[in-house]
Amino acid sequence: MINILxxxxxxxxxxxxxxxxxxxxxxPGTAVLGVQxxxxxxxxxxxxATFFIVGEILEDHPELxxxxxxxxxxxxxxxxxxxxxxxxxxxxxxxxxxxxTSDLIYNITGLRPKGFRAPKWSLTKEMNWVVKYLIExxxxxxxxxYPATGFxxxxxxxxxxxxxxxPENILGENPSSNFYEFPTMVYPFLNFKIPIKLRYFxxxxxxxxxxxxxxxxVPATLVFHTWEITDLKNEFEKYxxxxxxxxxxxxxxxxxxxxxxxxxxxxxxxxxxxxILEMKNGN
Numbered sequence: 137m138i139n140i141l142x143x144x145x146x147x148x149x150x151x152x153x154x155x156x157x158x159x160x161x162x163x164p165g166t167a168v169l170g171v172q173x174x175x176x177x178x179x180x181x182x183x184x185a186t187f188f189i190v191g192e193i194l195e196d197h198p199e200l201x202x203x204x205x206x207x208x209x210x211x212x213x214x215x216x217x218x219x220x221x222x223x224x225x226x227x228x229x230x231x232x233x234x235x236x237t238s239d240l241i242y243n244i245t246g247l248r249p250k251g252f253r254a255p256k257w258s259l260t261k262e263m264n265w266v267v268k269y270l271i272e273x274x275x276x277x278x279x280x281x282y283p284a285t286g287f288x289x290x291x292x293x294x295x296x297x298x299x300x301x302x303p304e305n306i307l308g309e310n311p312s313s314n315f316y317e318f319p320t321m322v323y324p325f326l327n328f329k330i331p332i333k334l335r336y337f338x339x340x341x342x343x344x345x346x347x348x349x350x351x352x353x354v355p356a357t358l359v360f361h362t363w364e365i366t367d368l369k370n371e372f373e374k375y376x377x378x379x380x381x382x383x384x385x386x387x388x389x390x391x392x393x394x395x396x397x398x399x400x401x402x403x404x405x406x407x408x409x410x411x412i413l414e415m416k417n418g419n
Contacts, residue, residue, distance in 0.1 A: 145189040185209050185403065188279070189211055235273075250276040282320045356401075364388055
């Protein structure tokens with residue numbers, strides 16, 4: 137079964153776990169290294185991925201868009217400034233932020249992004265206005281829902297499989313809709329949906345999660361970050377407590393773990409997977 141691979145293109149300072157305590161401290165160029173590291177492994181195993189890029193990174197490194205697209209991958213919108221949706225002053229500021237990144241992508245590649253992901257999965261069921269805007273702007277899918285339970289983020293009632301989203305109810309399906317949702321993979325256990333991250337759980341349990349979803353004919357949508365595959369964790373020992381930093385940066389970089397997953401399953405980008413769905417449906 138073909139699964140879905142997505143990578144959020146962020147510098148280390150875009151990590152929302154650190155952004156407030158870092159202040160003006162920056163780690164420029166780390167996203168570039170992360171993209172290069174991922175593409176090298178993806179090329180080795182002949183996988184394709186969707187790269188959700190932060191606009192201000194693209195503005196500083198416009199070559200990233202060409203690197204991604206020229207290697208057969210998809211580039212999508214991860215906002216310009218990487219803020220939670222709730223941190224924007226108003227809807228207009230949020231719309232301008234998305235438009236700015238979309239224009240950057242278009243000016244470099246000649247392509248408009250088809251997909252959007254909100255930083256830290258900050259799209260909630262009350263924000264159908266975001267989906268309406270995306271549809272109006274020609275987007276074809278969102279990948280902002282994390283159907284996790286019992287944690288500080290996530291939409292616990294969200295579905296675990298890709299579905300055609302109802303614009304009036306983002307947690308609901310509408311077979312006649314042309315707009316898709318691709319929720320992030322979780323591990324279903326009893327009544328819980330556990331957010332499973334490769335650097336915490338290791339490749340065995342991570343692969344088990346993918347296999348469990350595939351057993352029910354559900355493709356897993358994986359989410360990784362460029363900072364996960366670049367080694368800067370020692371830089372962060374001066375920020376926050378030692379136990380917290382250890383948890384946040386456990387097994388970074390995780391190159392070997394990532395490669396074990398890539399060896400085991402077949403992956404493609406979100407837009408490629410949508411084409412597969414359209415072929416199955418005879419469209």
